Amino acid sequence: MxxxxxxxxxxxxxxxxxxxxxxxxxxxxxxxxxxxxxxxxxxxxxxxxxxxxxxxxxxxxxxxxxxxxxxxxxxxxxxxxxxxxxxxxxxxxxxxxxxxxxxxxxxxxxxxxxxxxxxxxxxxxxxxxxxxxxxxxxxxxxxxxxxxxxxxxxxxxxxxGRTTDPEVARAGWSRQRMWSRFGSQIGLTPKRAAMLVRFDHAVHRMVRGHALARVAADCGYADQSHLHHDIRAFSGTTPTAAASEPWLTVDETAWPTHGDTTSPDLRPHT
Known part of the structure; x- marks a missing residue:
């Protein structure tokens, strides 16, 4: 333990x-x-x-x-x-x-x-x-x-079980068809999935004490207010409160492979 x-x-x-x-x-x-x-x-x-x-x-x-x-x-x-x-x-x-x-x-x-x-x-x-x-x-x-x-x-x-279509895993279809199948099998549109990955990366940077302005710039947000909007949308609370949430603050111990890079969970696995 x-x-x-x-x-x-x-x-x-x-x-x-x-x-x-x-x-x-x-x-x-x-x-x-x-x-x-x-x-x-x-x-x-x-x-x-x-x-x-x-x-x-x-x-x-x-x-x-x-x-x-x-x-x-x-x-x-x-x-x-x-x-x-x-x-x-x-x-x-x-x-x-x-x-x-x-x-x-x-x-x-x-x-x-x-x-x-x-x-x-x-x-x-x-x-x-x-x-x-x-x-x-x-x-x-x-x-x-x-x-x-x-x-x-x-x-x-x-x-x-039934595996995900390989075209969805590799995003190899036309945009319209891929978005439709991606949404039906993954449960999110590709855009929403990318937003979730970006939020996850940003909020863990905040937990580690990085300044909001730097987090917004490094994670690809238009500005700090854009970051605030996503934090509120995904966590239901303010950036300051989100950065102190227990389930986030223990992540480096519970999930040490998370690191400083974008979460790999939504990427294809081979």
């Missing part, structure tokens, strides 16, 4: 674990979270250029509100275009998975256009396999065992 200790920071008490090896499938990354505490913690989920899956294996489900009707869940899947939403949780134990859209389609079993901006119970996608997976994670003794269970589940589902 790698605990996060930042004094008065809300992530005090968080423990984050990384897999000992890369996932079997390209375009898959995962991290384990254990959040201690005797009282509920309010967290904001921020859109990311990957499909997010969270499998909770403790005794207390997430309480989710903001993106859709309020719901309680041990496991969920969030599409690329979801609106920022609040998660209330107490004593979280979960594996969070980030899936490239090209992997998410066969793994989840639905075109991402159907997932769209929704947050969906994983039980609705995987049926009885979801509680079975949670139970196996709960009884696993170590994090490497849990990551191996997730890795095997994803690999099995990927090879049994």
């Amino acid at each position: 790698r605990p996060i200790r930042r004094g008065a920071d809300p992530t005090v008490g968080w423990e984050i674990e990384r897999p000992p090896r890369t996932a079997t499938l390209p375009g898959v990354d995962m991290a384990g979270f254990r959040i201690h505490g005797d009282s509920p913690v309010e967290l904001r989920a921020i859109p990311h250029p990957a499909v997010t899956v969270a499998v909770e294996f403790g005794d207390r489900p997430f309480d989710i509100h903001g993106a859709a009707d309020r719901m309680r869940s041990e496991s969920l899947a969030a599409g690329l275009a979801f609106s920022a939403f609040q998660v209330c949780a107490e004593g979280i134990e979960c594996v969070q998975i980030r899936l490239s859209p090209l992997v998410a389609h066969p793994v989840l079993g639905v075109p991402l256009a159907e997932l769209s901006g929704n947050v969906i119970l994983l039980d609705d996608l995987w049926g009885r396999d979801t509680p079975r997976l949670r139970e196996r994670l709960h009884h696993a003794r170590t994090w490497p065992e849990r990551f191996a269970l997730i890795d095997a589940e994803l690999s099995t589902r990927f090879h049994a």
Whole structure:
């Protein structure tokens, strides 16, 4: 376990674990979270250029509100275009998975256009396999065992599912046809996908303390107000507040491959 200790920071008490090896499938990354505490913690989920899956294996489900009707869940899947939403949780134990859209389609079993901006119970996608997976994670003794269970589940589902059209992965069609198929299988237009990648790059630069003016210039925004508009649109809050969101501030520990480059999740994986 790698605990996060930042004094008065809300992530005090968080423990984050990384897999000992890369996932079997390209375009898959995962991290384990254990959040201690005797009282509920309010967290904001921020859109990311990957499909997010969270499998909770403790005794207390997430309480989710903001993106859709309020719901309680041990496991969920969030599409690329979801609106920022609040998660209330107490004593979280979960594996969070980030899936490239090209992997998410066969793994989840639905075109991402159907997932769209929704947050969906994983039980609705995987049926009885979801509680079975949670139970196996709960009884696993170590994090490497849990990551191996997730890795095997994803690999099995990927090879049994329908892959994304190669023309979409390589963007090799005419503009009109490609945009149509891209939207139906990825769940976003190419333009919206590019905006999400740019936002993700910018907001992580802000988390690391870079000046807003420099971030706007380096990330290709017309000006600082353009950056403010995108931050508000994707995160539902101000740039200052977004830069201090716990789920973003722990990213360099949970997802160390993110680095300073544009997120690779929306790029083709081979």
